[in-house]
Amino acid sequence: MTGKITDLETMGSADGPGIRLVLFLSGCKLRCLYCHNPETWNKHAFRREISSEEVLKLYNKYKVYYGEKGGVTFSGGEPLMQSKFVLQTIKLLHQHNIHTAIDTSGVGEDYDEVLKLVDLVILDVKAVDSDEYKSITGRDIKDFNTFLTKCQNLNKKLWLRQVIVPGINDDEQHVLKFKQFARGLSNVERVELLPYHNMGISKYNELGIKYRLESTPNMDKDKCKQLEQLLNN
Secondary structure, rough: OOEEEEEEEEEEEOOOOOEEEEEOOOOOHHHHHOOOHHHHHOOOOOOOEHHHHHHHHHHHHHHHHHHHHHHHHOOOOOOOHHHHHHHHHHHHHHHHOEEEEEOOOOOOOOOOHHHHHHEEEEEEEEOHHHHHHHHOOOOOHHHHHHHHHHHHHHOOOEEEEEEEEOOOOOOOOHHHHHHHHHOOOOOOOEEEEEEEOOHHHHHHHHHOOOOOOOOOOOOHHHHHHHHHHHHOO
């Protein structure tokens, strides 16, 4: 079995603890307003296929940089659209005591076994309000809530992230709502706010897809940090 990936990063520093090998898997059910990787939406549109054994070999090639804290992160797109490959690879990596993480929206397929085994879930929280969630993603919040409940039942370690977009959720009211949401969950190790950027516009143009936030400016990073302080106080 192989995984279909659009890209990979050998020195990822923002996708889990330590320095990591990050795989960007193709396929995603969401169509988020601010998505900067539209090339990952189609599960059958990918740059290469990679086997679990190749992932391990690639990890070992850079093992000296990963150290004890690093590992492998499955990102996307949505990694749980290729759950069988992710599960197979996690099992192999764990045989070699390698830390694993998934960076996920929680909207995937057949992921129960993955969720039981993976060491860390980096959960992209699009919104905590059902109407706002649908406005941002184009889907009902039900699948996200189901995933979150399973994480809680397994007491799975969580990193929570939310993209902050000017004019959509860049105010104290939204951040305080996110804070309340996070405090209602168990085993949350980190909560982060990510500033929106429009660097993906060129990809939309190449793919002939309309970019719906074309007139939205990049999120001010200093304001985002201030909101994050409110979140973590």
